[in-house]
Amino acid sequence: MDPFLEMALDEARTGLGEAGIPIGSVLVHRGEVIGRGHNRRVQQGSAILHAEMDALENAGRQPAQVYRECTLYTTLSPCAMCSGAIVLYGIARVVIGENESFLGEEAWLRGHGIQVDVVQDPGCRELMRAFIETHPELWHEDIGH
Amino acid sequence: MDPFLEMALDEARTGLGEAGIPIGSVLVHRGEVIGRGHNRRVQQGSAILHAEMDALENAGRQPAQVYRECTLYTTLSPCAMCSGAIVLYGIARVVIGENESFLGEEAWLRGHGIQVDVVQDPGCRELMRAFIETHPELWHEDIGH
Numbered sequence: 001m002d003p004f005l006e007m008a009l010d011e012a013r014t015g016l017g018e019a020g021i022p023i024g025s026v027l028v029h030r031g032e033v034i035g036r037g038h039n040r041r042v043q044q045g046s047a048i049l050h051a052e053m054d055a056l057e058n059a060g061r062q063p064a065q066v067y068r069e070c071t072l073y074t075t076l077s078p079c080a081m082c083s084g085a086i087v088l089y090g091i092a093r094v095v096i097g098e099n100e101s102f103l104g105e106e107a108w109l110r111g112h113g114i115q116v117d118v119v120q121d122p123g124c125r126e127l128m129r130a131f132i133e134t135h136p137e138l139w140h141e142d143i144g145h
Numbered sequence: 146m147d148p149f150l151e152m153a154l155d156e157a158r159t160g161l162g163e164a165g166i167p168i169g170s171v172l173v174h175r176g177e178v179i180g181r182g183h184n185r186r187v188q189q190g191s192a193i194l195h196a197e198m199d200a201l202e203n204a205g206r207q208p209a210q211v212y213r214e215c216t217l218y219t220t221l222s223p224c225a226m227c228s229g230a231i232v233l234y235g236i237a238r239v240v241i242g243e244n245e246s247f248l249g250e251e252a253w254l255r256g257h258g259i260q261v262d263v264v265q266d267p268g269c270r271e272l273m274r275a276f277i278e279t280h281p282e283l284w285h286e287d288i289g290h
Contacts, residue, residue: 041206045206046202047205047207048193056192057191057192061191063286079229081229081230081233084226084227084228085225087226088225088288144212
C-alpha cells in the first residue's frame with residue numbers, strides 16, 4: 001500500500017478511536033507531508049472539518065505554487081466541499097482510497113484538470129463500510145443527507 | 146439594504162478592523178440568524194476559514210433539513226470551496242453582495258438548483274475594491290493565485 005495512503009488510513013483510524021467519523025487525509029508536497037488530518041465533526045462539533053479540510057488547515061497558509069505541486073491522499077472520495085477546496089487551491093493530484101462507500105465530485109475535479117486516482121483499497125472500504133453500518137445517522141449528517 | 150446583507154457587511158468590516166480580508170457572511174434560517182462570520186485567513190492563519198465557512202462553522206452541527214431552509218448572505222461571490230460547502234449542505238438560497246471584484250462558482254450553484262441572487266451593492270464592492278488595491282498579495286493568496 002502507498003505509504004501516504006497508509007498514513008491517511010492511520011488518520012482515519014485515529015478518528016475512529018476518538019469516536020469520530022473514520023476518514024483521514026494527508027497533504028504531500030514533493031514527497032514531504034505538509035499537513036495531515038481527519039474528520040472532526042464529532043470531536044469538535046465541526047460542520048466543515050472533513051478530513052481533507054483538516055489536512056489543508058493543518059498545513060497552514062501556503063503559497064499558491066506549493067498547492068500546485070501537492071498530492072492530497074484521502075481514504076474516501078471527496079465531497080463537494082472538499083472538492084471545492086481542492087479546486088480553489090489547484091491541487092495537482094488526488095489519490096482516493098475508495099469511492100464505493102461514497103462517490104464525491106471526482107468528475108468535477110477531473111474537469112478542472114486535476115489528476116484523480118482511485119485505489120479501491122479494501123482497508124479503507126471496510127473501515128467505512130463498518131462505520132456506516134453502525135452509525136448511519138452520523139454518516140448521513142456528514143454528507144448533508 | 147437587506148438587513149441580513151448589512152449584517153454580512155458588518156462582519157466584513159469587523160474583519161478589516163482585525164487587519165483581515167474584509168468578507169463577511171450570515172446564515173439565516175427562517176428569518177433567524179443561526180451563524181455569522183468573516184474571513185479569518187490573517188487572524189487565525191487559516192486556509193479554510195473563508196467568511197462563508199466561518200458562518201457555517203459558527204452555526205454548528207445542524208440537521209440536513211435546517212440547511213435546506215437556509216439563506217446564506219455573503220458580501221462577495223463564493224469561491225469553489227465555499228460553493229462546494231453550499232452544495233454539500235443543500236442550502237436553498239445564496240444572496241451575494243457583489244460579484245464584480247470576484248466571480249465564483251455561481252453557475253455551478255445554480256446548476257445544483259440553488260437560488261443565487263446578486264445584489265451588486267456599492268458598499269460591498271467598494272470595501273473589496275479598496276482592499277484588493279492595497280493588499281493584492283493577501284487577496285491573491287486567498288483565492289489560490
